[in-house]
Amino acid sequence: MLCVTNLKKSFNSLVVFDGFSLTVPRGSFTALVGPSGCGKSTFFDVLTGIVPKDGGDITWRGDAVPHLRGKAAYMQQKDLLLPWLSLIENALLPAIIAGMTPYAQAKARALFTRLGLSGFEEYIPGRVSGGMRQRCALVRTLMFEHELVLLDEPLSALDAITRRSLQSLLLLLQIEFGKTIVMITHDVEEALLLADEVLVLSRFPMSVRERYVPGTPKPRRGDDPELLKTKEQLFYGMEQEVVREAI
Ligand SMILES: Nc1ncnc2c1ncn2[C@@H]1O[C@H](COP(=O)(O)OP(=O)(O)O)[C@@H](O)[C@H]1O
Ligand SMILES: [Mg+2]
Incomplete structure (x- = not known):
């Protein structure tokens, strides 16, 4: 449905991404997880044409487009x-x-x-x-x-119970209403609960550090053994990254 290739964006000397690529199949749920400041919101802004891109291609349903303005709910x-x-x-x-x-x-x-x-x-x-x-x-x-829905940390300000209920709503939107969802979250567990594909991002420039496809069918439980194990792995990887940056 959506194919982003080699997307580039800098703010003056800050290279936010330099060749970022992403493929979103129709009807899928993709989660983007990454440290604060890695460029996630900028990616959506560039994708939707709010912020101009410096380079790269966006293909929407097979056609090259400058951005997704008017094509996605954001x-x-x-x-x-x-x-x-x-x-x-x-x-x-x-x-x-x-x-x-x-x-x-x-x-x-x-x-x-x-x-x-x-x-x-x-x-x-x-x-x-x-x-x-x-x-x-x-x-x-x-x-x-719109069939494509881009959500930038949509549930971050919610208490745990409301959050659970809205996570179910997001799944319903995908499965019952056929929406294609790309969601930014800093919550690894939320990503693993909801997404068909989880992309863990690194920064400066933003790139996909890890790609994970959960094997358990949805709806998933928070105490699913695979989910718990993967959550630890992904966290560990991200922690290493932060430590490497600090040193
Ligand atoms: N309009 C802008 N001008 C200059 N720098 C910006 C602008 N928007 C974002 N940035 C910088 O780009 C980087 C990525 O920001 P952002 O996309 O908001 O990160 P995230 O959403 O992953 O937390 C940050 O270092 C931020 O300070
Ligand atoms: Mg952001």
């Missing part, structure tokens, strides 16, 4: 909610711009209920917790009907 790391609009107005913003429909309203209400936000529709972002703002931003992202 939830940025910052929630970017408008402070003067209510949560439901923020979530409905894409629909308001595109022309509001009864379907969009019903969909937003249903997602509010599913994500535990019902009763808070009329609150402004400043009056609710970070986790609620994050869920509102997720609703807004899911209001787009």
Whole structure:
């Protein structure tokens, strides 16, 4: 569905990536895990055309494209909610711009209920917790009907129980609704629970340090022996990397 080849991006003398490549099959769930500052958010920004690339090719459904603007739903790391609009107005913003429909309203209400936000529709972002703002931003992202969904640390501000419930929602989106998901996370366990392919990234420049395909079918349990073992391995690898950088 999506093929990225040899992507390059620098900010002045900082080379964020210099030849980064990634293939995303249709209907798959890919997790990108990497240390803070390695370039994950920049990768999504370049992919969606928010930040211009310095080089490289993006192929979308077989066609070369400059970026994925208009082709993917993108939830940025910052929630970017408008402070003067209510949560439901923020979530409905894409629909308001595109022309509001009864379907969009019903969909937003249903997602509010599913994500535990019902009763808070009329609150402004400043009056609710970070986790609620994050869920509102997720609703807004899911209001787009695109098949490809790019999520930048979508569940990072949530408590453990809400997080579990939304992890199930993400799986449902992939398996029942046929979405193709690429998710950035710093949570190795979350990546191993949800993804068909886990890419562990290293920095300066960003590259794939390890590629892991979990063997256990989904839904997976956190106490799955393979998951626990792999989690330790991937953590160990990342720790080594951080230690090497520090020395
Ligand atoms: N607009 C920008 N101008 C200059 N440097 C930037 C800009 N955006 C990001 N960076 C730098 O690029 C690197 C990667 O940032 P980012 O993609 O946000 O990392 P991550 O999402 O993996 O934590 C960081 O060192 C960051 O400071
Ligand atoms: Mg980031």
